[in-house]
Amino acid sequence: MAYIPPTSHVTLLATLRRERSLPVPGEIIVSVGQRVEAADVVGRAENAEYHRLLDLSRLLGVPKDKVGTHLLRQEGDSVKKGEPLAQRQGALGLGRRSVPSPVDGRLVLFDEGKALLAAVTVVELRAGLPGMVVSLAPGRSLLIETTGALLEGLWGNGREDFSVLRMLSASPEAALDEAELELSLRGAIVAAGWLADARPLQKLTEVGVRGLILGGAPAGLVPELQAVTFPVLITDRFGVPGFTQPVYNLLAGNSGREVWLNAHPADRFAGTRPEAILPLPVGGELPPPPVEGEPLQEGKRVRVLRGPDAGRVGTLIGLSDRPVPLPNGLRTQVAAIALDETRGTRPTITAPFANLELLE
Amino acid sequence: MASNEFRPETILAADIGTATTRVSLFDVVEGAFRYVASGEAPSTVTAPYSDASEGLRHALLELQAVTGRTMLNDAARLIVPVSDEGHGCDVFVASSSAGPAVRTVLVGLLPDVSLKSARRLAESSYLTILETVSLVDRRRPEQQMDAILKARPDVVIVAGGTDGGASSAVLSLAEVVGLACFRLPQEPRVRLLFTGNSALKDRINELLGNLALVSAAPNVRPELAHEALDGPRAELAQILQELRASQIGGLRDLAHYAGGSLLPTAQAEGQVIRFLSKIAGSANGILSVNVGSAATSIAAAFSGELFLTVAPDLGVGVNAANTLAEAPSDQFTRWVPAPLTAADVRAFGLERSLHPHTLPVEVDDLHREQALARQALRGALRRAQAHWPKTLPGTRGDLLPHFDLIIGGGAALSHAPSPGAAALMLLDALQPTGVADLLLDRSHLLAALGAAAYANPMAAVQVLESGALLRLGIAISALGSARDGEVVCTAKLVDDGGQETTLTVKAGTLEVLPLPLGQRGQLTLKPRSGIDLGFGPGRGQTFTVDSGGAVGIIVDARGRPLVFPREPAARAERVHQWIFKLTGQ
Incomplete structure (x- = not known):
């Protein structure tokens, strides 16, 4: 009977599709068929940082069912901090009471004399990788198609970025050498076979690299790797130095090219893994997508x-x-x-x- | 009985785990249900499949290969009922523990009353509690609401108010929940279980029915001093089934085949344990433990009352790193003879979590794997014991109360290379007291039988009576203070053939009296003064052992809690001795 093992892709060229989703419903601002670059904003949404509930009935001193007539904003309206939300004129125009908004945000609900306000920030969704928009879920997500090399990794620190790849190791096992971290690496995504300890991380931050790809690292460094502000991808193993040869070959062979480093942790149920995608142009027919779910068989x-x-x-x-x-x-x-x-x-x-x- | 009444004679049970899908076939042989065979295959609930059907199909094909009985027709559909040629099954039942963490928020009036019951309800299933809201919560309503939003719950459980009791306070909390539901994404909608004051069901539905998928269950706390988990647990199982069906392809079809019911695996196992406890009629408990890749469950029943605890974050695969992070690393390394650094332990946990399906190859790695199973069991047991009554026979501090029967399950135990290795893991992790029969659920039958019990309660009884679970033997644990090397007790076994074996058991050791499966023997235990073997300090006993086991009669004099030498080399040697004593390796 066929045994179907997991598959890791170390693929030199394939057609790849990646979904990009807003964290909360919002607006997708690109259309199907549109070409996007990695840094392009493709969607926006308002993210509620926190909420405030105001008892307007009490604050205005009017019955609940009368509050609506004093409202200066409607449900869904945006509001600025300090702007009046509701106002009551006293008898003969005296004793005016006004309730200002405590937040910059939006009036999301008015019910039973109470107002629910959300303090919002606008989040922007970037394409992440260059490619063509091939489908949309309006207000939520889009699918981008590109061609290039795919390297699926083992672990990621939850960040992502797009920049030029620089392979620093002369061999698969070579450790990241702090002395090699020069200012010329500023803005690059660097790769090395092994990170022996946390010392180079400070230097990488000072230099201003935009990502780190490692073959392995001690498991004890996980907190430090999670704390850095750039994406980190471990491709092979914890506790053991080095890239496996095919991984090293792919990275070394593409040093100098642009790479999308998506170091979001694996989600077995969503089918996502931390990965590096190196967009590569193809002439003519698109290459096939990566092979998934093949059984173990001789020759594999x-x-x-x-x-x-x-x-x-x-x-x-x-x-x-x-x-x-x-x-x-x-x-x-x-x-x-x-x-x-x-x-x-x-x-x-x-x-x-x-x-x-x-x-x- | 009507002559045309359908009497199923072949039951097929499937259990879908995160790592493994198993099917078990039960058939009537000479008038009673018997376990026939099992098939298993890697589960396909995760990507790239995200569909349980493929793993189930592979497991069924393995079952077909073992039994020669065709289970699937040409269209790869299950053959139900049994065909004239004897293919297929009459009844199909299913259980599942697979799926991503179920993010859960608990809402109740008082932490020690309704919220406590809601927590017990949640902890009896595969739910991860991320937030609680109650009347004593000092946060403002909008802060409570923000806390609920931050938790991004799949399920909200609202309890509170005895039947005929508080209502306005419950409705105030429900308003907060309503505001949160209003701000949560409407697709997929959050599922809300109301299990509070029964008089409020309609009002809750009016308040929240447009904002969440509301289900109502009987009150989990109908009276202040009375907790009733069964009704809410059944409703929660239904919610879990719906949620899983929306997350994992193929489960809806599976439930359809199973008559609409897809039981949580732990609940199916608990069903059997409760039943065994009822028929045992003993004051001592019945215990079942199951260590899975993602979750570990503990089902304990005392006088027919079930205490079910699921630790959805403790396991030997997907959640290995969590399991190891829950306790200091020396708690793990003490079980492993070879020296390990804290960094080794962290790397092991991470690698296990990232490659949960892999197997140890070398002896040292097997020891690490088994140590991980011990840690998962100990962590889950700690949580379970917090819910158990404090007046059980044998209860002393944090020690395990007396159990007549302990059943071990889950791949780490059932796939152990020898029965002795499985027995040692159980003894180390659970550290039983008194005299307990040890059984091993090698073919994951407990969940299958629990699910089958809904179709035919007699099937479970008959299969268990037929000895489908592997009897490891009897564990006799010595309690009391003794110095290392001091004699704790003597044990004399006279088998049916009159052959006599006598053991002198010293503190810090465990010894085995071999008595094969099916053989009877007369066992005489004589403890030293102050040592309790389960009959009271210094008291001995002679009794008949109806059947030995794959390991035999184990006398465990290592102390409770287990005592390890402080010096690393001495500890390693001691652990080696224990392993050698039970496994011969």
Whole structure:
């Protein structure tokens, strides 16, 4: 029976579609068929920071059912802080009472003599990556299509940016060297095989880089990586240095090109992963989209995720048809893998199906 | 009985987990239901599938391969009822624990009354409580509303007011909830369960019906001193089912096949535990634990009353990092013989969460995996015990009260390389007291039987009586102070053949008297003065053991709570000894 492992994409060229969504309903200001650049604003929405509830009946000193006649703003109107919301004229024009808005925002509800005001800020949605708008969900989201290289990562710190990629490591395992962080890297998204400790992060901030792609980092650095103001993507493993070779090849081969670094954490149910997309132009026919959900079969490229050979990459050359015992006594189906690069006398290894991911 | 009454003879049960989808087949053999076989496959509830059907189809194909019985027709539809050729099943039942965290807000009048009951209700299912609002909340109404908005709830549970009791205070809180619902996105709409003063159901519906998907359940606190969870729990299960069906493709069809019902897995398991407790008629409890990839559940029943607790954030896969973050790292490393740094532990937790489906290959990694299961169980148990009555037999401080029967389930336990490894995980994590039978749910049958019980209550009884769960043996735990190496008790076993085995058990050790499955024996326990084996300090007993187990009779004299040597090398050696004693490795 087919076993379908997870797939990680280290794809040199594919047609890619990415949804961009407003955090709250608002307005999408581009149209289908429109070409967008990464920095373009494609949507806007008002985000309520907080609310204030005003008892206008009490503040004006009028019965609840009479408050409506004193309102100076209607539901949905925007209001400025200090502007009168409602006003009552006293007898003979004396003793005027006015209720000012306590917030810059919007009157969102008026009911039973009370007003609900939202203090709002405008949030702008940027395209993030260059491409063509291929569909819209009005007021909520849009789908952008582009062509380019795709690198799916393991972990992201929740930020994103678009800039030029600079590979700093001369080899897949090379660590980020603080001494190499020069001002010429300002505005770049830099890549290195390993971050040994937190010291370079301060320098990266001072230099003004706009992103960091790492093969691995110690798990203990997660709080520091989450705290930096630029996006950080870990591509391979925690606690183990280095990019796997295909990842390194993709990044090194595209150093100097623009990259969209989307370091939002993986959401298994939404089907999103932290990733880097390097937009590349194509002439003529569009390349196919990335392959998903393929079964394990001989000839497939795989990466080992766990066990003594974790991080190694190779090609499947055999699949067991029944469970076999592992060194620790567990029984499970295993695959034989011809490694890309042999170490010592082990050109092939075995690993449980469950510990493999397809590299596409 | 009418002659044409439908009497199902073949029940197919499916359970959709975050990591694994399992199907189990039960059939009538010689007049009684028996467990036939199971099939399992990786779940497909997450991307790129986001549809439970594919994983279910693979699990069914495995079941077909094992049994030779065709379950799907040419159109890949389930064959129901059984065909003339004997294919398919008569009844299909289903349960599920899969899905993203269910963001939940609790609203109640008083923290120690209605809010407490609402919390117990929420904690008995796969809900993550992010915010609570009550009468004693000092925030202004709009701040309470902002707190609800910040939580972005999928579900709001509103409790408060005994039946015939408070109403205006409940309605005031409902107004705050209404304002929040008004400001929440209308698509998808938040689901609201009202489980307060029954007299307010219509009023709540009027207030909130246009703003949220409102369901009403019986009052969770109908009287001040009386809590009633069953009705609200059933309604909550329905809400969860609807929510999951809107989030995961294929679940709606699955529920349709299952007669409209897709039970939460923990609730299905709890159903069986409650039932076993009722028929046991013992003052001691019945306990079931299940460690999953995302969640860990604890179902305890005392005299037929069920106490169900789900820790939706503690697991050995998706939530491994959360599990490890809940306690200091030395709580985890103490179970692992090989030395580990705090950085190693963090890396392990992160990698497990990011690759939840993977398996350990080497012995050291297996030890880490099993330590993780212990931590998830201990964390969930702490939460569960907070809800249990304080007057149970054997209750002493934070120790586990006496349970007659303990059932372990979930992949970390059921897929352990040996029964001894599973037994040790249970003993370490739960640290039982007194005398308890240990069973292992290797094929994830408890949830299946709980779901099947709705279709045919006798099926669950008959399957359990047939020995479908693996009997690991009996655990006898010694309580009382003794120095390391001092003799705590002697245990003498005389099997049916008259063969006699005697053990002297020393403090800090555990020992095993082998007694195979199905064999009877006469066991005599003689504790040292002050040591309690469950019969009172210093009291011994002789009793018949009706059946041994895959492990045998385990006498655990390691102390409660477990005592570890402080020196790392000594601790590692001790842990190795415990592992060797139960697994032979």
